[in-house]
Amino acid sequence: MQTDEALATRVAQGDELALRELLRRYERSLANFLHRQTGGRDVEDLYQETWLRVVRHAERFDATRRFSTWLFQIAINLCRDWHRRRPPEPHPPDEEPAAAELERSEAALDAQQLLGRLPEAQREVVVLRYYHDLSEEDVANILGIPVGTVKSRMHQAIARLGALVRSEARAAS
Amino acid sequence: MSTRPDDALAAHARECDECRAESPALAQLRSLLDAGGAEPDAAPLTQHALASLIPALRVRAQAAFWRRLVRVLSVALLPLPLILAADVWLLGHVYALAAAWLPSTLALYIVISYALSALAVIGITYAAIPLLLARPLQTHELATA
Numbered sequence: 316m317q318t319d320e321a322l323a324t325r326v327a328q329g330d331e332l333a334l335r336e337l338l339r340r341y342e343r344s345l346a347n348f349l350h351r352q353t354g355g356r357d358v359e360d361l362y363q364e365t366w367l368r369v370v371r372h373a374e375r376f377d378a379t380r381r382f383s384t385w386l387f388q389i390a391i392n393l394c395r396d397w398h399r400r401r402p403p404e405p406h407p408p409d410e411e412p413a414a415a416e417l418e419r420s421e422a423a424l425d426a427q428q429l430l431g432r433l434p435e436a437q438r439e440v441v442v443l444r445y446y447h448d449l450s451e452e453d454v455a456n457i458l459g460i461p462v463g464t465v466k467s468r469m470h471q472a473i474a475r476l477g478a479l480v481r482s483e484a485r486a487a488s
Numbered sequence: 489m490s491t492r493p494d495d496a497l498a499a500h501a502r503e504c505d506e507c508r509a510e511s512p513a514l515a516q517l518r519s520l521l522d523a524g525g526a527e528p529d530a531a532p533l534t535q536h537a538l539a540s541l542i543p544a545l546r547v548r549a550q551a552a553f554w555r556r557l558v559r560v561l562s563v564a565l566l567p568l569p570l571i572l573a574a575d576v577w578l579l580g581h582v583y584a585l586a587a588a589w590l591p592s593t594l595a596l597y598i599v600i601s602y603a604l605s606a607l608a609v610i611g612i613t614y615a616a617i618p619l620l621l622a623r624p625l626q627t628h629e630l631a632t633a
Contacts, residue, residue, distance in 0.1 A: 326545070326548075327548070327552070328548075328549065329545050329546065329549020329550070329551075329552050329553075330545075330549075331542065334541060334545055335538075338537070338538070339534075342530035342531070342533065343530045345530075346527070346528045346529075346533050347527050347528065347530075350527065355528065358528055358533070359533055359536060362537055363533075363536065363537040366537050366541055367537075367540060367541060367544060370541055370548060371544060371548075373548065426520055426521050426522075426523055430521075441496070444496035445495060445496040445497065446521075448495070448496075466500075466503070469496065469500050470500065470504055470506075470507065473497065473500060473510075473514070473517070474506075474507070476517050477510050477513040477514065477517060480513050480517050481513055484516070
């Protein structure tokens, strides 16, 4: 099996099979990452734009580095741009959702709301560390920051989320 | 506390006394984060993305092909003056030898025939270069069609 980096080099030569294989390997993790970064909005556009940049800039990819790091760096930059020019929140639909669906969406909304209340820099660290199980070193590489900064952002995020959870629990009781 | 062997919250709590002291809040936080696991269906996203990626990839393939062609042709053209000079030298000797034994018209015919054959072989060899370079791309296109 070819490595991601070898496939990326073939993509730079216009190899369609290599691109399809990279898409297959990363479609789920990239879609989930974008979903969590944007709260599920404009995921399709961001997903498409991420891969377009991979194709357009494939010859700039340094095959001595990890492809996943490069891919998530592109996605992170696109998400940051998206947050800067974030479109207004869509209006909720008029129809009443089914009870099970409502319960599920409420649970999802809680997690999304929690992540949404974090500053962008902390949210990026939480999503990459918690949901993608990346090491602190990998997160540091993707974000272009020292490992110590990853740790401190993780700490700040946990403290902030913990405070939110406690205040919600107090409000509920 | 967690279904994952070493999630980021647990890993951080191990290193951080302050967060470890917040264990109940961390457990609650983890369950909230895990509950938000509604994942988008990536397959349709990939299908839509491919529609716009394929033209971009073709542009890239074309550019890569021309770059490779220029590189290979410039290397292949380097020995051409030497080949032509050797042919001209050989033709001169063949003509001198043939003219010594045969009528000059027949000697000229032999030399011209040889020159045309040599030019055809050289031309075909150089014309085959872009065809050979394009072959792997066609193979991949056929495989994905």
